[in-house]
Amino acid sequence: MIASDFDCENHAGVRAAALCAVCLKPICGDCAIEEERELFCEDLHRTFSLTHERVATFSSPFEADAVVTNLKSNGVEAQRFFFRDHLSVVLSGQRDSATVYVERGKLAAATRTLNALQLLS
Ligand SMILES: [Zn+2]
Ligand SMILES: [Zn+2]
Numbered sequence: 098m099i100a101s102d103f104d105c106e107n108h109a110g111v112r113a114a115a116l117c118a119v120c121l122k123p124i125c126g127d128c129a130i131e132e133e134r135e136l137f138c139e140d141l142h143r144t145f146s147l148t149h150e151r152v153a154t155f156s157s158p159f160e161a162d163a164v165v166t167n168l169k170s171n172g173v174e175a176q177r178f179f180f181r182d183h184l185s186v187v188l189s190g191q192r193d194s195a196t197v198y199v200e201r202g203k204l205a206a207a208t209r210t211l212n213a214l215q216l217l218s
Contacts, residue, residue, distance in 0.1 A: 100124075104185045106138070113185070119145055120178040121154075121194060123185050149176070149198040152207050153217060161195035164216050168199065171210045175199045 105111045105125035113123030117138035129136040130143050137143040152168075152175065155161040161177040168175040176199075181192035199207045211217045 102191075103183075103189055106183050106185050109185075116180075117142055118151070119149075119196065119198065120182070121180040121186075121196060122183045145198070148201055150201055150204040152197040152199055152204065152211070155195050155197065157193050158195045160216075161197050164197050164211060167214055167216060168197075168207055168210060171206075173199055173203050173207050173210060175207065 100113045100115045100123055103113045103123035105113045105128055106122050107128050108125055111125045114126040115124055115129050115136040116122065117124060118135040119137060119142035122138040124136070124138045128138065130140060132143045132146060135146065137146065152164065155164065158179050158181065161179070165175045165177050175197050178196045178198070180186050180194035186192060208217065
């Protein structure tokens with residue numbers, strides 16, 4: 098998935114320059130907020146990135162859901178964000194990909210759990 102395949106979610110007709118590192122929302126250069134060399138769609142997701150770590154980007158929402166469910170049953174709270182939740186993505190016909198995040202400090206536990214379950218490739 099290349100950002101420039103999509104319109105900015107906030108500006109129809111303007112090509113996206115990046116995908117939000119948290120929620121994968123396509124955003125143009127004017128909308129992107131930078132933090133630690135990553136780009137975000139809004140300040141809420143910039144600050145989210147300071148308190149959470151990305152476990153992985155998965156190639157389907159189904160995989161991301163399975164990961165979140167397995168982490169929760171092993172005591173690690175996780176949140177997932179779907180690429181297909183954004184209108185410009187739906188309009189493009191591409192709906193795969195999802196990110197999973199855990200709180201900072203929980204990444205090692207999450208990775209251990211998922212490796213044991215062979216859910217990380
Ligand atoms: Zn976002
Ligand atoms: Zn924009």
